Every structure is written in C-alpha cells, then in structure tokens.
Amino acid sequence: MINKLVVENLKHRPVRTTLSIVAISIQVTMVLTLVGLSAGMLDEQARRARGIGADIIVRPPSSSVLNFGLNMSADLIPKFINLQPHVAAATGVLVYPTGMLNYITGIDLAQFSQLNGGFRFVQGGPFQGPDDMLVDTYYADQHKYHVGDAVTELNRPWKLTGIYEPGMLARQVVPLATLQDLTGSRGKISVIYVKLDDPAKSGDVITSLGGRLKDYKIFSMQEYTDLYSVNSVPMLKTFTIVVIAIGVLVGFLMVFLSMYTAVLERTREIGVLKALGASPEYILNILLRETAFLAVAGSLLGILLSYATRFTINDVIHGSLIQSIVYKWWAIAAVIAIVGAMLGAIYPGLKAARQDAIEALAYE
Amino acid sequence: MSDAPIISIRDLRKTYQAGEVDVHALRGVNLDVERGEFVSIVGPSGSGKSTLFHIVGGLTPPTAGSILLDGHDLLGLTDAQRTELRKTTVGFVFQKYNLLPTLTARDNIEIARHIAHKDGPPDPKFAEILKLLGLTGRLDHKPRALSGGEQQRVAIARAIVNHPAILLADEPTGNLDTENSTAVLGLLRDLNQRLGQTILMITHNPEAAAYGHRIVRMRDGRIE
Numbered sequence: 109m110i111n112k113l114v115v116e117n118l119k120h121r122p123v124r125t126t127l128s129i130v131a132i133s134i135q136v137t138m139v140l141t142l143v144g145l146s147a148g149m150l151d152e153q154a155r156r157a158r159g160i161g162a163d164i165i166v167r168p169p170s171s172s173v174l175n176f177g178l179n180m181s182a183d184l185i186p187k188f189i190n191l192q193p194h195v196a197a198a199t200g201v202l203v204y205p206t207g208m209l210n211y212i213t214g215i216d217l218a219q220f221s222q223l224n225g226g227f228r229f230v231q232g233g234p235f236q237g238p239d240d241m242l243v244d245t246y247y248a249d250q251h252k253y254h255v256g257d258a259v260t261e262l263n264r265p266w267k268l269t270g271i272y273e274p275g276m277l278a279r280q281v282v283p284l285a286t287l288q289d290l291t292g293s294r295g296k297i298s299v300i301y302v303k304l305d306d307p308a309k310s311g312d313v314i315t316s317l318g319g320r321l322k323d324y325k326i327f328s329m330q331e332y333t334d335l336y337s338v339n340s341v342p343m344l345k346t347f348t349i350v351v352i353a354i355g356v357l358v359g360f361l362m363v364f365l366s367m368y369t370a371v372l373e374r375t376r377e378i379g380v381l382k383a384l385g386a387s388p389e390y391i392l393n394i395l396l397r398e399t400a401f402l403a404v405a406g407s408l409l410g411i412l413l414s415y416a417t418r419f420t421i422n423d424v425i426h427g428s429l430i431q432s433i434v435y436k437w438w439a440i441a442a443v444i445a446i447v448g449a450m451l452g453a454i455y456p457g458l459k460a461a462r463q464d465a466i467e468a469l470a471y472e
Numbered sequence: 473m474s475d476a477p478i479i480s481i482r483d484l485r486k487t488y489q490a491g492e493v494d495v496h497a498l499r500g501v502n503l504d505v506e507r508g509e510f511v512s513i514v515g516p517s518g519s520g521k522s523t524l525f526h527i528v529g530g531l532t533p534p535t536a537g538s539i540l541l542d543g544h545d546l547l548g549l550t551d552a553q554r555t556e557l558r559k560t561t562v563g564f565v566f567q568k569y570n571l572l573p574t575l576t577a578r579d580n581i582e583i584a585r586h587i588a589h590k591d592g593p594p595d596p597k598f599a600e601i602l603k604l605l606g607l608t609g610r611l612d613h614k615p616r617a618l619s620g621g622e623q624q625r626v627a628i629a630r631a632i633v634n635h636p637a638i639l640l641a642d643e644p645t646g647n648l649d650t651e652n653s654t655a656v657l658g659l660l661r662d663l664n665q666r667l668g669q670t671i672l673m674i675t676h677n678p679e680a681a682a683y684g685h686r687i688v689r690m691r692d693g694r695i696e
Contacts, residue, residue: 109579
C-alpha cells in the first residue's frame with residue numbers, strides 16, 4: 109500500500125520526478141565517465157605496453173606508473189641486460205611528457221623491431237632522418253595528419269613519415285637520439301624492454317637482474333600492466349574522490365529541494381495520514397521510499413547515459429581520451445547516488461514526520 | 473461491554489499559547505456520551521468546539537481534567553500512544569473531505585486499514601456499508617473525479633473502515649449543497665441506527681444538528 113502511494117505521489121508531479129531522476133543520473137554519469145576515462149586510458153596504456161612484445165620491463169628507482177623519469181643510463185643494456193642468460197633482445201626508450209597523459213617517445217627503431225618485428229605501417233614507413241616522426245592511426249585521425257605533413261611538437265617541426273596500427277608502445281614516436289638531445293638527456297632512457305628466448309624464465313631473469321640493479325623497478329609484463337589501475341595513480345584517485353564528492357553534493361541538494369517542496373505541498377496530506385494514526389516513522393518511510401525510487405531510477409539512467417558519453421568521447425570527438433565501461437563501478441556509483449539522495453531526504457522527511465497534525469490539517 | 477459512557481469528560485481544560493498570550497480554549501468541560509449515541513455539538517466560532525474535537529480525537533493532549541474514551545484515559549498519553557489510539561478507536565470526517573488526491577477512493581479507504589495494520593480482505597459487512605454509502609461504482613476514481621458529496625461519503629467510509637469506537641465529524645456538510653448535505657447527514661444517521669456507530673458531530677447548522685439524538689451547546693470554552 110505504501111508503495112502504491114509512493115508511485116502515485118511520484119506520478120502526480122511528473123516534472124519534479126523527472127528532473128530529480130535526471131539530476132541524479134547526471135551525478136552517476138559523471139562518476140562513471142570519470143572512472144571509465146581513467147580505466148580506458150590506463151587500459152590503453154597497458155594494451156600498448158603488451159603490444160611491445162617484451163617479457164620484462166626495467167624502470168629507474170624514482171619512477172612511478174605515469175612518471176617515467178629520464179635518468180636511467182642507456183649503458184645498462186650492453187653492460188648488464190644483454191649479459192643475462194635467455195635475453196633475446198632489449199631496447200631502451202625515452203618517454204617525455206607533452207601534456208596530461210600524453211607522451212612523446214624516443215626509440216631506436218632497429219632495436220625496437222627486434223622485439224616485435226616493428227610497426228605495422230598503414231601509410232608511409234620508418235624514420236628516414238633525425239627529425240622524422242611516426243604516429244599511430246588513432247593520433248593521425250584525431251589530428252587529421254597524413255604522411256609528409258609537418259608536425260610541431262616540443263616547439264620544433266617534425267616530418268611525419270609513417271602512420272602505424274595502434275596498440276604498440278606509444279602514439280607518437282621519434283628517433284631516440286633526437287629526443288635525448290632535445291631534452292638534455294643524452295645517453296639516458298626511461299624504460300628498458302627486454303625480450304627473452306623463453307618467457308617462462310621471466311622469474312629467474314628478474315631475480316638475477318634484481319641482484320645486480322639494486323632499487324630498480326623490474327617487472328614481468330603481467331605485473332607491469334597490472335600497475336595500470338586507478339589506485340596506482342594518486343592524482344587520478346584524488347580527482348575521482350573530488351568528482352564523487354561533487355556528485356554526492358549535487359544529488360543531495362537536488363533531492364533536498366525536491367523533497368522539501370514535496371513536503372510543503374503535501375502538508376495537509378501528512379496531517380490526514382497522522383489523523384488516520386500514521387506514526388512519524390510511517391511518514392518518514394513514505395518519503396524515504398520515494399527518494400530511493402528516484403535514486404535507483406537515476407542510477408539506471410546514469411548507467412545508460414555513460415554509454416552515451418562513451419560513444420561521444422570515443423566515436424564522435426576522436427580526442428586523445430578513451431572511455432571504457434567499468435561494470436564494477438555501476439554498483440558503487442549507484443550506492444553513492446542513493447546515499448547522497450537519502451541524506452538529502454532526511455531533513456524534509458523529519459520535518460514531515462514531526463509536523464503537528466492539527467496545524468497540518470489547517471494548512472491551506 | 474459495560475454500560476459506562478463511551479466518552480466521559482470531567483472538568484476538561486485546555487490552554488495553549490498564541491504568541492505570549494495564554495488562550496483558555498476549554499474552561500472545564502463536562503460531558504458524557506453513551507455508546508451508540510449521535511451527539512451534535514454547536515456553538516459560535518471560538519467556543520472551543522474544535523479544541524474539544526481535537527482532544528477527543530487524540531490529536532492534541534488536554535491540559536487538565538479527565539477524559540475517558542472507550543476506557544482509555546487520554547490525559548497523560550504520550551504522542552505515540554495517541555497515534556495508536558487514532559488508528560482504531562477514532563475515525564475522522566472533515567469539512568474539506570481530506571482525501572489523499574493521488575489515491576483512488578478504494579485506496580483512500582485501504583490506506584486507513586494499512587495504517588491500522590489490517591491488511592487482510594475487509595470484512596463482508598464493509599461491502600454492505602459501501603453499498604449503503606452508494607460508492608460501489610465509484611471506488612476506482614480519484615478524488616478529483618468525484619463530486620463533493622461522493623468525496624465526503626468516501627471520507628465517511630474511510631473513517632469507519634476500522635470500526636472505531638467513535639466517529640468524529642467536524643462540519644461534515646460545511647462544503648456541500650443542500651441535497652448532498654441531506655444525503656450525508658442521512659447516511660450518518662443510518663450508520664448510527666444500523667450499526668450503532670457512536671457519532672460526535674460539530675456543526676454550525678441547526679438543521680444538521682437536529683439529526684443528532686442530542687444537541688450540546690458550547691460557549692466560551694464551556695458547555696451551556
């Protein structure tokens with residue numbers, strides 16, 4: 109019976125009900141889009157890392173997931189790495205940030221190709237000179253680049269000589285020596301990728317390398333790609349928390365306002381229910397159920413809308429951002445929305461529950 | 473049941489504050505209402521009729537005196553106890569019908585049963601009452617689709633669905649035309665005669681008051 113009253117009350121004010129659901133859905137979409145973007149970007153980086161064809165990754169002691177550092181000596185490869193048993197090939201790359209989550213990567217193309225057979229070009233081909241640049245099709249589509257175009261990056265022009273299939277290493281690559289000169293890191297690299305003749309030996313090689321390269325971060329590819337999670341990137345984690353807090357606040361305020369006006373509008377009805385013997389808990393129960401309905405409907409709509417933002421970000425805008433759908437966060441975003449909405453309903457709910465029956469019945 | 477009055481009021485007083493002024497709304501009311509009696513209370517505005525109605529209905533506590541309602545002493549009841557009393561012991565009919573606008577007539581009656589924790593099917597006798605009230609074909613309409621007279625009949629059905637010891641009616645014909653007023657008053661008298669329903673009715677209208685067995689006049693917070 110209460111559910112019938114709740115549904116009829118919500119149907120009675122369709123505009124208010126719709127607006128509340130939409131406001132809550134925006135909050136849910138906001139959280140899901142942010143988490144989807146973080147996951148999408150990190151997944152893409154992990155996919156590109158796997159595409160390199162390496163079994164082991166070596167990074168300098170001071171590095172973190174998105175902070176590569178420029179301070180590892182390239183000499184490590186001939187002096188240590190190549191001397192290890194089972195090492196089939198190794199290459200060092202220099203990663204230089206050009207913006208948030210955007211990097212330009214310097215590679216030794218000949219060495220790099222030994223790991224994976226080289227880039228699969230869809231247009232053009234390898235570097236011809238020191239000022240050449242290669243980009244993946246995604247980056248080329250996004251910037252409408254074609255082979256032969258001049259590309260300005262790091263305040264200088266580059267000549268685009270090749271466009272390759274995505275999913276390997278990076279979006280923009282230039283010759284290693286040129287990038288080392290430009291960034292004042294001659295002889296330095298950020299990451300070493302090692303390919304073994306038998307991937308099953310990764311554990312042994314990592315142990316052996318670890319003994320020689322104290323404090324360096326040495327990972328198997330699996331461990332390395334596992335690092336690409338939101339929790340490993342402090343900045344993203346903070347950002348996510350801030351967006352969630354804003355989401356909760358928006359949901360709270362919207363539901364507060366909506367329920368507050370509902371309580372004022374229904375003062376007389378609340379008086380009638382009280383005259384019929386409804387307890388304060390009964391009245392509160394009605395309003396909380398209405399709120400729960402709004403929050404659940406808003407969450408479902410929010411989940412649907414996150415597919416719309418994914419389509420917009422991935423297929424319409426063609427930006428450097430990638431959004432994925434993170435199913436695990438559906439429940440989390442919904443719980444956040446429901447908690448925010450319930451908090452918003454508490455004050456109006458208590459106001460209604462405590463209303464004096466006689467005054468409420470006299471309300472015009 | 474004993475032959476004791478269903479309502480027994482002795483030296484009932486109610487003082488409330490309006491701003492910084494004490495208003496003595498009831499100044500020592502004495503009244504007995506017998507089981508099955510239909511009593512009309514008349515009196516000018518400010519005579520204390522409504523306050524008496526609210527106290528008997530358990531909507532507000534008295535300040536002093538004694539009031540026994542179907543064996544319950546209303547003085548000193550907590551809010552929760554008065555809420556419990558309203559569920560089953562009293563039924564209200566208001567001047568402005570006060571139906572919930574979002575629910576159908578049937579659900580307006582049902583919700584009173586739900587609040588009183590009576591969720592099973594209504595007893596067969598109630599179907600007869602609905603027939604008596606002329607509501608059988610109108611139960612699936614919402615209040616806005618019902619005439620004033622029909623709304624008031626739904627409100628009466630709602631008030632008696634839980635078989636209250638006493639039906640309290642506050643100007644039940646105040647918003648109705650003569651024809652509907654006569655019909656509603658006739659129904660109240662029928663309920664009283666056929667079911668033995670005790671009724672306490674407040675009214676300004678002497679013709680309406682005449683439907684009761686007895687007319688009680690109030691003035692200045694006392695019964696004349």
